[in-house]
Amino acid sequence: MKKLILILLMVIFSITSVFAKIKIGALLAISGPASHIGKPAEIIIKTLTENFNKKNNLNEQIELVIYDTKSQPKIAIQFAKKLINKDKVDVIIGPNTTGSALAIIPFVQKAKIPTMTLVGGTSVVEPVKKYVFKSPQKTSTAIKKIKEYLLKHNITRIGVIADSGGFGQDGIKSLKKNANGLEIIGIEKFHKSDANMTSQLAKLLKKKPQAILAWTVGSAGAKIAKNLRQLDKEVLLIQSHGLADYYYIKLAGNFAENSILPATKFIVASQLPDSDPQKKILIDFNNQFGKLIENSSVHSVYAYDGFNLIIEAFKKSKEKNIPLVDALESIKNYVGVTGVYNLSNKDHCGLDESSMVIIKVKDGKFILIV
Known part of the structure; x- marks a missing residue:
C-alpha cells in the first residue's frame, strides 16, 4: 500500500512539474491615446508567450492574463487589483504610460508583486521601490x-x-x-x-x-x-x-x-557599427517584429525586453532558489533591444546613456x- 501511495505521489509530482504555471499579468493600453504602443506590445507579449510554451522552457508553461487599461490610470488601478487579488499573478508587465505606472505602484508594492513597467518616467523607479522595475530608459x-x-x-x-x-x-x-x-x-x-x-x-x-x-x-x-x-x-x-x-x-x-x-x-x-553589442539582437528583432513596429510604435519594443527580463529572472530564481524580485536585481550584462541591462537593488532600470x-x-x- 505504501509503495502504491509513493508511486501515485511521484506521478502527481511529475504532472505538476511538467505543467507548472508561471502566471504573468499584463496591463496594456490596447485602446485610448497610447494604443499605438499598447496594441503591438500585446502582440509581442502573446508571441513570446506562445514561443516559450512551445519550447517548454524551464519545464513550465506561462499563463498570460491581459487587461486593457484604455490608457487611463484609474482603469490601470482597477485591473492591477484584479491581477493581484483575483488572478493571483506571479508578476505584472506594464502599464505603457507613466501616469498609469505611478498610479499602481502603491498596490503592487503592498502586494509584493514584481512589476516590470514599460514607461519612460524616472519617478517610477527613483527612488527605488522594491517591487517596481522598468525596461525603457529613464527620462x-x-x-x-x-x-x-x-x-x-x-x-x-x-x-x-x-x-x-x-x-x-x-x-x-x-x-x-x-x-x-x-x-x-x-x-x-x-x-x-x-x-x-x-x-x-x-x-x-x-x-x-x-x-x-x-x-x-x-x-x-x-x-x-x-x-x-x-x-x-x-x-x-x-x-x-x-x-x-x-x-x-x-x-x-x-x-x-x-x-x-x-x-x-x-x-x-x-546605421550602427558592427562593433555595437546590441546590433545582432536588433537585427534579429527587426526580422521578427520590424513590420509590426514600423506600422505602430518603436516604444512597443519595451514589451519585448520587459518580458525577456522577467523570463531571465525566473531562470535565476529557479537555479539559485531565490525570490523573483531578488533574481531581477541580480541581472547583469543582459543584452536587450533597448540596451544592455545591469540591474541591482539600487537601480531597477539598469540602462545608462550608452543605450x-x-x-x-x-x-x-x-x-x-x-
Missing part, C-alpha cells in the same frame, strides 16, 4: 544624453515646453535636476488635448533661446513641431525620446525636418548623429 538618461549633445555644440540657452501629464512633468523634474551648464530661459505647459501650442511657444521665442526642448509623447509632439516652424524656421527643436518614433515623421511631415531626438538604437539599427543615441530627421528619415 533622466535621455535628459543627460541631450545635455551632452547641447554642451558639445555650445548650446546653453533653452526654452522648455512640456505636457501637464506624468511624462511631461517627469521631464521637467529630471531637467531641473540635471540642468547643470544649461540656462532654462522659460518653461511652458500644455494639455496633450490642446489644439495648438502657439501661444506658449511664442512666449519662449521672445526670450531668444538657442533651442526649444519639447517633452511629450504622441500627436502633441507633431503639433509642437508644426506650431514652432510656423513661428520660427531656424531655432533648434529637440524632442523627447518619446517622439523618436516613425509616427512622429508621419504626423509632423516636413515640420519634423532637422528635429533632434535622443532615441533607442533600434530606430537606426542598420541611447542622438538622431536627426533628415529628408523624412531618421539618421544617426551620435
Whole structure:
C-alpha cells in the first residue's frame, strides 16, 4: 500500500512539474491615446508567450492574463487589483504610460508583486521601490544624453515646453535636476488635448533661446513641431525620446525636418557599427517584429525586453532558489533591444546613456548623429 501511495505521489509530482504555471499579468493600453504602443506590445507579449510554451522552457508553461487599461490610470488601478487579488499573478508587465505606472505602484508594492513597467518616467523607479522595475530608459538618461549633445555644440540657452501629464512633468523634474551648464530661459505647459501650442511657444521665442526642448509623447509632439516652424524656421527643436518614433515623421511631415531626438538604437539599427553589442539582437528583432513596429510604435519594443527580463529572472530564481524580485536585481550584462541591462537593488532600470543615441530627421528619415 505504501509503495502504491509513493508511486501515485511521484506521478502527481511529475504532472505538476511538467505543467507548472508561471502566471504573468499584463496591463496594456490596447485602446485610448497610447494604443499605438499598447496594441503591438500585446502582440509581442502573446508571441513570446506562445514561443516559450512551445519550447517548454524551464519545464513550465506561462499563463498570460491581459487587461486593457484604455490608457487611463484609474482603469490601470482597477485591473492591477484584479491581477493581484483575483488572478493571483506571479508578476505584472506594464502599464505603457507613466501616469498609469505611478498610479499602481502603491498596490503592487503592498502586494509584493514584481512589476516590470514599460514607461519612460524616472519617478517610477527613483527612488527605488522594491517591487517596481522598468525596461525603457529613464527620462533622466535621455535628459543627460541631450545635455551632452547641447554642451558639445555650445548650446546653453533653452526654452522648455512640456505636457501637464506624468511624462511631461517627469521631464521637467529630471531637467531641473540635471540642468547643470544649461540656462532654462522659460518653461511652458500644455494639455496633450490642446489644439495648438502657439501661444506658449511664442512666449519662449521672445526670450531668444538657442533651442526649444519639447517633452511629450504622441500627436502633441507633431503639433509642437508644426506650431514652432510656423513661428520660427531656424531655432533648434529637440524632442523627447518619446517622439523618436516613425509616427512622429508621419504626423509632423516636413515640420519634423532637422528635429533632434535622443532615441533607442533600434530606430537606426542598420546605421550602427558592427562593433555595437546590441546590433545582432536588433537585427534579429527587426526580422521578427520590424513590420509590426514600423506600422505602430518603436516604444512597443519595451514589451519585448520587459518580458525577456522577467523570463531571465525566473531562470535565476529557479537555479539559485531565490525570490523573483531578488533574481531581477541580480541581472547583469543582459543584452536587450533597448540596451544592455545591469540591474541591482539600487537601480531597477539598469540602462545608462550608452543605450541611447542622438538622431536627426533628415529628408523624412531618421539618421544617426551620435
